[in-house]
Amino acid sequence: MKVFIYSLFWGLVLSSCTKSFVSMCDLFPESLKVEVHKSSFDVDSIRKPIDMYYVDGKLFMVDMYSSPLVTAFDWTTGKYIGRFANRGQGPHEYLWFSAASSFDGKLGLYDENKKEFAWFSYEKDTVCCSSIELAHSDKMFPFKVIALSNEYFVATGLIEENKHFVIYNKEGQKVSVFGDYPKDDSKPGCSYQDNAFAYQPAGMVYNAKEKVFAVGERDGQIAMFYDMSDISHPKLLKQNVASYPQFVNSSTSTSSSVSFLRENVSGFFGMAVTDKYCVGLFSGKQSQNGDAYITGGDKLLLFDWKGNPVKMIVLPQEYSMITASEGQLILLGTSPETSDYVINTINIYDL
Numbered sequence: 001m002k003v004f005i006y007s008l009f010w011g012l013v014l015s016s017c018t019k020s021f022v023s024m025c026d027l028f029p030e031s032l033k034v035e036v037h038k039s040s041f042d043v044d045s046i047r048k049p050i051d052m053y054y055v056d057g058k059l060f061m062v063d064m065y066s067s068p069l070v071t072a073f074d075w076t077t078g079k080y081i082g083r084f085a086n087r088g089q090g091p092h093e094y095l096w097f098s099a100a101s102s103f104d105g106k107l108g109l110y111d112e113n114k115k116e117f118a119w120f121s122y123e124k125d126t127v128c129c130s131s132i133e134l135a136h137s138d139k140m141f142p143f144k145v146i147a148l149s150n151e152y153f154v155a156t157g158l159i160e161e162n163k164h165f166v167i168y169n170k171e172g173q174k175v176s177v178f179g180d181y182p183k184d185d186s187k188p189g190c191s192y193q194d195n196a197f198a199y200q201p202a203g204m205v206y207n208a209k210e211k212v213f214a215v216g217e218r219d220g221q222i223a224m225f226y227d228m229s230d231i232s233h234p235k236l237l238k239q240n241v242a243s244y245p246q247f248v249n250s251s252t253s254t255s256s257s258v259s260f261l262r263e264n265v266s267g268f269f270g271m272a273v274t275d276k277y278c279v280g281l282f283s284g285k286q287s288q289n290g291d292a293y294i295t296g297g298d299k300l301l302l303f304d305w306k307g308n309p310v311k312m313i314v315l316p317q318e319y320s321m322i323t324a325s326e327g328q329l330i331l332l333g334t335s336p337e338t339s340d341y342v343i344n345t346i347n348i349y350d351l
Contacts, residue, residue, distance in 0.1 A: 023284050024221040024242035024267075028301060028312040034350045036316055039330075039343040041078035045071060046341045052321040052332050053100035055107045058122070059323070059330065062097045062109065069094055070109070070120070075325060078343075084120065084127040085109070092129060094118065099204060101146035110145035110155075117145050117153060117172075134172045142166065143196070146204050152231055154213060156201055162192040164199065164215075167231060178234045182222055184244040193256040198245040203271030203280055210305040212237065214278045216268030219245035219260060221284060223268070225307030238307025242284075262287065266294040272324035274348050277302040277310065279329060281322040296320040296333060302351060311351070324348065 049061040054075060061071045067087035074081055086093050095113035102108055106121040116131045134142055134155070143157035145168070152175070153168040164179035181195045190198075203216030206228070213226040213234065221242035227235045246264040250257050266283040273279075283297040296318035302311040319333035328345040335342050 021265075021286075022221075022242050024223070024240065024282065024301065024309075025284055025299060025312055027240060027242065027309040029309070030311045032302075032311045032313050032351070034313055034346050036331075037345045037347075039078060039345050041343045042073065042080045043341045043343070045073070045080040047071065049321070049332070051097065051100050052323050052330070053102065053107065054323045054325045054330060055102045056105045059325075060100070060107055062100060064096060069097060070107075072122075082125075082127075085118070085129075092131075099144035099146055101204075101206070103147045103149055103208070108147040110142070112143060115142065117147070117168075132168075132170060132172045134168055135174055140166070140174065142168075143200060144204060146206060148206050148213070148228060148231070149208070154204070154206070154228075156196075156199075156204070156215075158193060158196045160192055162195060164195075165226075165234075167234075176232050176234075179224070179226065179236070182220075182224075182239065182241050182244060187244075193251070194247075194249055194258055197256065197258045198247045198260075201268070203268045205271045205273050205278065207273050207278070207305055209275070212278075212305045214271060214303070214305075214307075216271050216280045216282070217245070218267055218269075219247070219264055221265055221267050223280060223301070223303060223307070225278070225303070225305070240303075240307065240309060266297075269297045269320060270322040272322045272329055274324055274329075274351070276304070277351060278305060279303075279322065279324070279351075281319060281331070283318075300329070300346075313346075313351075319344070 047066050050064045051062040053060050059073045059075045068083040069085040072081040094111045097109040098112040099110045106119045110117050115134050115136045118131045120129050139160035141158035142155035145155040155166050161177050163177040166177045167175040201215045202218035211228045215224045223240045225237040243265050246261040247258040250259040269281045271280045280301040281297040282299045282301045298315045298318045300313040319331040321332040323330045331344045
């Protein structure tokens with residue numbers, strides 16, 4: 001009888017969620033139609049990337065298992081340049097890059113397993129690298145880190161003060177913590193472990209000119225914008241929330257974790273920076289099959305740098321990654337017909 005009541009209860013909850021579904025897309029006053037261009041690209045050299053980032057005329061694809069971990073392409077020609085960042089435990093070797101960023105023409109990658117932030121730059125045909133080890137403990141464990149400058153970095157992860165973000169300096173030491181987790185009244189009193197696992201950004205970008213840090217959550221429909229003018233005291237500019245991550249605590253005696261429920265909505269799959277807009281690659285969908293994980297977004301959400309929703313673009317297919325060059329948004333997906341990788345672009349001036 002208890003099992004029946006439990007099942008009936010969850011059936012009612014799921015039905016209720018379906019009927020009252022709210023989409024972040026409804027926040028955007030304008031729907032824009034733009035032309036999507038197919039880029040001529042050496043797709044045969046793309047392996048199985050988990051991240052993609054453009055820096056100074058080059059497009060970098062980050063792999064998880066294949067060594068070397070990073071593949072470089074010339075963006076103008078689409079041609080393969082080479083690979084770097086060998087996988088391993090030794091000096092100048094890396095295990096898993098969980099976030100990409102850039103500053104001053106350098107590619108910045110964070111190795112979550114080794115707790116190191118690595119800078120990479122090309123000098124002619126040579127790749128130069130340097131690393132910063134970040135302070136960490138069982139109660140202060142950075143999951144993702146991006147560069148704000150050569151001097152400062154922002155991370156998300158396990159933070160015992162139950163804040164969303166932490167600032168590190170170039171010595172790898174903690175400077176400050178900031179950012180309250182979005183307040184979900186249905187889940188009061190969540191531990192910092194629950195919050196850290198449930199609120200994991202898929203998009204973390206920084207506009208150095210505007211001094212604004214933007215975040216798009218992977219689960220739930222949430223986008224946040226922070227003024228970073230005072231690095232010691234970042235200020236929330238705007239928080240857009242259409243739905244929260246739907247999860248339960250699934251921790252064991254030896255590890256902390258959460259499990260996402262079927263009614264959870266997939267949010268952002270990445271963000272890109274342009275002078276005028278923060279552009280989020282967005283899904284906004286619930287999985288039709290509880291065991292299937294949504295792997296891409298088919299919409300672009302354009303926010304101004306104060307965090308206000310401005311425009312939405314519906315894409316012709318799903319894409320898994322987004323970045324931006326000086327003049328184009330760059331989207332990585334797979335062909336619906338062949339499952340081969342495709343790289344498409346949208347002119348920033350058309351936005």
